[in-house]
Amino acid sequence: xxxxxxxxxxxxxxxxxxxxxxxxxxxxxxxxxxxxxxxxxxxxxxxxxxxxxxxxxxxxxxxxxxxxxxxxxxxxxxxxxxxxxxxxxxxxxxxxxxxxxxxxxxxxxxxxxxxxxxxxxxxxxxxxxxxxxxxxxxxxxxxxxxxxxxxxxxxxxxxxxxxxxxxxxxxxxxxxxxxxxxxxxxxxxxxxxxxxxxxxxxxxxxxxxxxxxxxxxxxxxxxxxxxxxxxxxxxxxxxxxxxxxxxxxxxxxxxxxxxxxxxxxxxxxxxxxxxxxxxxxxxxxxxxxxxxxxxxxxxxxxxxxx
Amino acid sequence: xxxxxxxxxxxxxxxxxxxxxxxxxxxxxxxxxxxxxxxxxxxxxxxxxxxxxxxxxxxxxxxxxxxxxxxxxxxxxxxxxxxxxxxxxxxxxxxxxxxxxxxxxxxxxxxxxxxxxxxxxxxxxxxxxxxxxxxxxxxxxxxxxxxxxxxxxxxxxxxxxxxxxxxxxxxxxxxxxxxxxxxxxxxxxxxxxxxxxxxxxxxxxxxxxxxxxxxxxxxxxxxxxxxxxxxxxxxxxxxxxxxxxxxxxxxxxxxxxxxxxxxxxxxxxxxxxxxxxxxxxxxxxxxxxxxxxxxxxxxxxxxxxxxxxxxxxxxxxxxxxxxxxxxxxxxxxxxxxxxxxxxxxxxxxxxxxxxxxxxxxxxxxxxxxxxxxxxxxxxxxxxxxxxxxxxxxxxxxxxxxxxxxxxxxxxxxxxxxxxxxxxxxxxxxxxxxxxxxxxxxxxxxxxxxxxxxxxxxxxxxxxxxxxxxxxxxxxxxxxxxxxxxxxxxxxxxxxxxxxxxxxxxxxxxxxxxxxxxxxxxxxxxxxxxxx
Numbered sequence: 079x080x081x082x083x084x085x086x087x088x089x090x091x092x093x094x095x096x097x098x099x100x101x102x103x104x105x106x107x108x109x110x111x112x113x114x115x116x117x118x119x120x121x122x123x124x125x126x127x128x129x130x131x132x133x134x135x136x137x138x139x140x141x142x143x144x145x146x147x148x149x150x151x152x153x154x155x156x157x158x159x160x161x162x163x164x165x166x167x168x169x170x171x172x173x174x175x176x177x178x179x180x181x182x183x184x185x186x187x188x189x190x191x192x193x194x195x196x197x198x199x200x201x202x203x204x205x206x207x208x209x210x211x212x213x214x215x216x217x218x219x220x221x222x223x224x225x226x227x228x229x230x231x232x233x234x235x236x237x238x239x240x241x242x243x244x245x246x247x248x249x250x251x252x253x254x255x256x257x258x259x260x261x262x263x264x265x266x267x268x269x270x271x272x273x274x275x276x277x278x279x280x281x282x283x284x285x286x287x288x289x290x291x292x293x294x295x296x297x298x299x300x301x302x303x304x305x306x307x308x309x310x311x312x313x314x315x316x317x318x319x320x321x322x323x324x325x326x327x328x329x330x331x332x333x334x335x336x337x338x339x340x341x342x343x344x345x346x347x348x349x350x351x352x353x354x355x356x357x358x359x360x361x362x363x364x365x366x367x368x369x370x371x372x373x374x375x376x377x378x379x380x381x382x383x384x
Numbered sequence: 385x386x387x388x389x390x391x392x393x394x395x396x397x398x399x400x401x402x403x404x405x406x407x408x409x410x411x412x413x414x415x416x417x418x419x420x421x422x423x424x425x426x427x428x429x430x431x432x433x434x435x436x437x438x439x440x441x442x443x444x445x446x447x448x449x450x451x452x453x454x455x456x457x458x459x460x461x462x463x464x465x466x467x468x469x470x471x472x473x474x475x476x477x478x479x480x481x482x483x484x485x486x487x488x489x490x491x492x493x494x495x496x497x498x499x500x501x502x503x504x505x506x507x508x509x510x511x512x513x514x515x516x517x518x519x520x521x522x523x524x525x526x527x528x529x530x531x532x533x534x535x536x537x538x539x540x541x542x543x544x545x546x547x548x549x550x551x552x553x554x555x556x557x558x559x560x561x562x563x564x565x566x567x568x569x570x571x572x573x574x575x576x577x578x579x580x581x582x583x584x585x586x587x588x589x590x591x592x593x594x595x596x597x598x599x600x601x602x603x604x605x606x607x608x609x610x611x612x613x614x615x616x617x618x619x620x621x622x623x624x625x626x627x628x629x630x631x632x633x634x635x636x637x638x639x640x641x642x643x644x645x646x647x648x649x650x651x652x653x654x655x656x657x658x659x660x661x662x663x664x665x666x667x668x669x670x671x672x673x674x675x676x677x678x679x680x681x682x683x684x685x686x687x688x689x690x691x692x693x694x695x696x697x698x699x700x701x702x703x704x705x706x707x708x709x710x711x712x713x714x715x716x717x718x719x720x721x722x723x724x725x726x727x728x729x730x731x732x733x734x735x736x737x738x739x740x741x742x743x744x745x746x747x748x749x750x751x752x753x754x755x756x757x758x759x760x761x762x763x764x765x766x767x768x769x770x771x772x773x774x775x776x777x778x779x780x781x782x783x784x785x786x787x788x789x790x791x792x793x794x795x796x797x798x799x800x801x802x803x804x805x806x807x808x809x810x811x812x813x814x815x816x817x818x819x820x821x822x823x824x825x826x827x828x829x830x831x832x833x834x835x836x837x838x839x840x841x842x843x844x845x846x847x848x849x850x851x852x853x854x855x856x857x858x859x860x861x862x863x864x865x866x867x868x869x870x871x872x873x874x875x876x877x878x879x880x881x882x883x884x885x886x887x888x889x890x891x892x893x894x895x896x897x898x899x900x901x902x903x904x905x906x907x908x909x910x911x912x913x914x915x
Contacts, residue, residue: 108481109474112698113734114576116566117788117812128812130788132733135753136719162569166492174490250387250507251489251516253538324486324570331486331571335479339788342737344745352738358471363462364590366602367699373474377702377739 080296083307087291090311097318098326105330110351119337120149130339138341149337153329157182170245173237180231180267187223188310191281194220195288204285217280224281225274231267235260259320266309273302385507387516388540391547397508398437400834404504406841409848410855411886419880421833428829433549437508439834441556441826442585442593444549453545456589460548461525463588464518467580468526475698479573480580484519487512487572493564498815499557502841509838511564511574514554517541518577552591555581559820559839560695561781566812578821582696592696596822600692601700605707609654609688610825618687621657622680629665633905639668642715643679649717650678650751651708651732653725653868654688655825659915660871663724666895666909670755673764673902679715686711689728694735695822705736709744719747721754724893726780726867727820730787750783752866752894756792759799759898766901770908771801773860775897776850778807778843778874779814780867788812793866793894800901807850815842817865819873835873836880844877847889857888860912866894875915884914 118128121144131137156162160178163171194204194216204213204220239260242252274281283303290297299307317323342348356374363369368376389397402418412418424434432443447453466472467480493511494500500509507513523529523539534540541547558578565573585591594600604610613621622639629637640646650671656663671678681687685707693701712720722729733748740746758764777797783789790811797804809815817824818840826835851861865871874891883889890912899909 105478105481108478109470110738111478112475112738114476114479114573115734115786116562116573117785117790119788122788124788124791127790128785128788129790132750132787132789133753133792135749135757136747137749137753138747156569160569162567163490163492166495166567167490170490170492247491247494248489251491251512251538253536255536255538256489258536321486321488324488327482327486328570331479331482335482335573336565336571342741342745344742348738349741349745353741355474356739356741358474360472362466362472362587362699363459364587366590366597366697367587373702376699377706 079304080290080298083287083299083304084291084296086308086311090314094314094317098323101318101323102326102330105327109355110348111335113338113340114335115339116336119339120152120332121145121337122339138343149332153332157325170241170248173234173241175234176230177234177238177263180227180229180234180263183223183227184231184267184270184310187220187227188284190216190220190223191284191288192292194285195292198285198289199292204282205280220281220285224270224284228267228271228274232264232271235264235267239264255320262313262316266306266313269302269306269309273300273306277302387513387520388542390508390517390550391542391544393546394435396435396438397550398506400437400439400503400506400838402837404506405837406502406504406845408841408845409852412844412848412881417881418837419833421837422830424830433553435546436550436553437506437557437834439831440553440829441823441831441834442552442591443828444552444591447545457543457545457548459589460584461521461543463584464521465526466588467584468522473580473583473698476576476580479576483515483572483574483576484522486570487515487568487574488570489516492569493567493572493574496563496567498561498563498818498842499559499839502838508554509557511558514551514558514581515574515577517547517551518581521547551581552585555585556593556821556823556826557839559781559816559818559823561816561820562785563813563815566785579695583698586697587699593822593826593828595826595828596692596696597700600690600822600825601697601704604685604688604690604692605700605703608684608686610690610692611654611658611688613654613657613688615682615684615687618657618682621661625657625661625665625668628661629669632665632907632909633669633899635669635672635905637668637672640679641682645716646677646679647718648676648678648721648754649686649712649715649719650680650721650723651689651728652680652687652723653690653728655690655868655872656723656725657687659875660868660893662896662909662911663868663893666893666899667723667751669899669902669905669909670758670764670895673904674758678721679717681711681715683711683714686715689722689725689732691728691731691736692822692825694727694731701731701735702739705731705739706744708732709736709740709746712746713743717746719749721749721751723751724866724868724895726782727869729780729789730782734787750787750789750792752783752789753792755895755898756795759796764898765903766800766898767903768800768802768901770901771897772803773862774803774805774851774854775801775862775864776805776807776847777810778817778847778863778865778867778870779810779812780865780870781814781816781820783867784814785812793864796894796898797864800897805850807846815846817843817867817870817873818877819869824869824872824876832876833880836877840873840877843874844881844883847883848887851887851889855887857886859888861887861889862897862910863889863891864894864897865891890914
């Protein structure tokens, strides 16, 4: 059992990192597209009312002030508040928010377990009565993130399931996979809650388990904790097949599309990239398009003069 | 109604009744205030695919044989496949894939869509409806997912001619205002999907509204302007405008044409020459008064800032953008300035930015900040007392939400219009006039009725609410719409509901207000004459 648990854990973490990396690289390697930004653009000086550099006469002669960090903080804040949902659909937010908090905290919980285990390898005891302040902080942080994630995640999963079933707007577009995801995540969170409440009130088993993974001295854990570990691992394998990557692609969407107001300056690297794209051959077959010619050839001819 | 119903044969997928539409304020708050959308004639129904909502924007002829139908289905699929390739669609592939792959169907965007809300929340106008159909077709027919996978992802849909014909029409029920995209926390852009669906039909199947393609971009490239104005006719129009300026203002102005080496090449939407010459006249008066070194062009395409390709076809778009740049290059101007036309702003300054390379990458700017500079720095003498009537500003989506030109027009209005008031919401959160994405020029069959009753409904509501305290026809009011297409839509919208007669609300551009306030013009420039 302990070998199985260890292999499954190594595999699931490697799998999700690999799958997400492949997806992210594939996405980032897509060609530069035409501009299609939407205002407000957060790095613009006049972002408060959605103004852009186009508001200036001879804008190309001005130095553009860009604050990329502002956009990053804006997106980060949205992760922790989900403000648009709160503004537009409060009842949905009441379930969506705890569900997301559940995810954020369960990931934090596992990361803390890992780092806690690293601390244990270096001789730090993790408990409420530890001699080390680090040990005490880890103890309470792990307990807090674990328990809160199990509770909020389970609540959110059930709430969203009910909402998707009874809200006519959502129901129409819900797929069996939506329902499966809610049920699955509910089981993952509730298994954690069960393990904590009935088996491992200090969550020490998870730390020991991670210590075993780091030192390659695998250990057996109680059935309840093992069940949660297995379910969470399976969840990690399942995630890349869902739209869950939106928490990463969201950054791409905002930075590479919605806020991409980079002008094409003569002689720039961007211009060279664009020239290469214009040299690609196209195969559209409507009558006004000459299939087999390049993009550039398509649009340049015939030259017409009055 | 279920999503998959789109491929099930029926005479009409939905029926729009006036009583289902979003209510309007006074004086349109009575049950009989809404004219019913005209029914198509039996002959039209026999000839065209009209089974979506009983409205025809494109008017696709019904295929005569089963074989023709099959051929069109194949073409649609091949077009869809091309839409997903780097070579054929580098222009929008990344935004498209993002929107197709990462929408979580939370439906938060729905209520931001003026068409969906105004229609009484008809399922087919929901911003997520079109993308969902496209996703299902991709999963089933291009990715060829297994039956189990199709069931799990809810992607089982039958692709047939009924679906394709309805989808083509449906792509023209979205104004591409992109309010839905603005609200999406994940950056999904359902407006873009409508744009991309239009491209499949145009670029692969040769299907597009006649007003956009045949008598739009094709005519523009061939004759010189989408209005059909040829260079020789333009010279006559300019001469007429010079005479009219003299008659109205007493000023003798020679409008510069093809002046080599001018600082500014001013590009108007050629619709102004035909429908609102006072707009181009006002530009001439203001630019002359400010002593600017400017010119118009009489070169083919060079006098029409219109670029309808931006709404339906990347190639037609790029061809026109290149012509504009070539004209500017030939004239050796320092920059192109775009007049009061929203989509021309977006097309020329933003989207074309990544098509124009090398010496065709001529600096391009909006005329609005230039006008704000003239007004705010007192480069022309103005008397705000001459514009002392209630006035509000319509924000053209292309200029504002899609380009971030928000404040210069407000600076002008705050300075020269004592009774300026904002409509709500405004700025980047504005509502489309209802004529976006080509709708304002699409006059096919009963589509103008739909455009006024549904896509323009929220704008009408906003205007009426803004003027509710002065709604009496005894008080003249002005909606400033610094965009030719928006003005066209507002004209048709007001006409449909007799707004001028019932409420005395006039519409016009921004420069007319500036010219109206110029102290050295004796008579009021604005004539309050209903067009």
